[in-house]
Amino acid sequence: TEIYTLSLHDALPIWQRYPPMARILLVDHNPQIRSMTKKLIETREGWMVTEAIDSYDAIVQAAKLKPDLIVLDFAMPGLNGFQIAEKVSAHVPTLPIILYTFYGFNAMNVEAKKHGIADVVDKADLGEHLLETIEGHLKKAATSPTDISAAPVIDVSDKDEPPQVT
Numbered sequence: 001t002e003i004y005t006l007s008l009h010d011a012l013p014i015w016q017r018y019p020p021m022a023r024i025l026l027v028d029h030n031p032q033i034r035s036m037t038k039k040l041i042e043t044r045e046g047w048m049v050t051e052a053i054d055s056y057d058a059i060v061q062a063a064k065l066k067p068d069l070i071v072l073d074f075a076m077p078g079l080n081g082f083q084i085a086e087k088v089s090a091h092v093p094t095l096p097i098i099l100y101t102f103y104g105f106n107a108m109n110v111e112a113k114k115h116g117i118a119d120v121v122d123k124a125d126l127g128e129h130l131l132e133t134i135e136g137h138l139k140k141a142a143t144s145p146t147d148i149s150a151a152p153v154i155d156v157s158d159k160d161e162p163p164q165v166t
Helices: 031-041 055-065 081-091 106-114 123-143
Strands: 022-027 047-052 069-073 097-101 119-122
Touching (some): 022 031, 031 047, 031 123, 047 055, 055 081, 069 081, 081 097
Parallel strands (some): 022 047, 069 097
């Protein structure tokens, strides 16, 4: 059994924290890309990145961390980015999810919106474009608060199957 301790700072929405600290969940099964992307995102002051290594970990971390934003890979073992976004969005529909993928074409952008994804960023374009996209969504979220009381409850008792969000 894991025990998590949360401070009052952790429970507050981003616009009420001092100093302001954005919690970003980064989901990618590729350790090199995940590491590079984390370093890039953390170049911005006040952005703290937590990593998830696969679809199972993404769902667990989303429930545990209650992030302000998710940066999500599309092609992963288990559930793909669309499936993860659907599960998370079902419980926290206002949470911004940015899909980042090598498959960033127009049809992908249209399909992503249907699954609760706010934006698609091409991995080939990561750099400043990803940072600007994250910043835009964090600013937008700061003006329209997320209901943190609606956090998903996750059953993680069976480690062989992806967890069920209830």
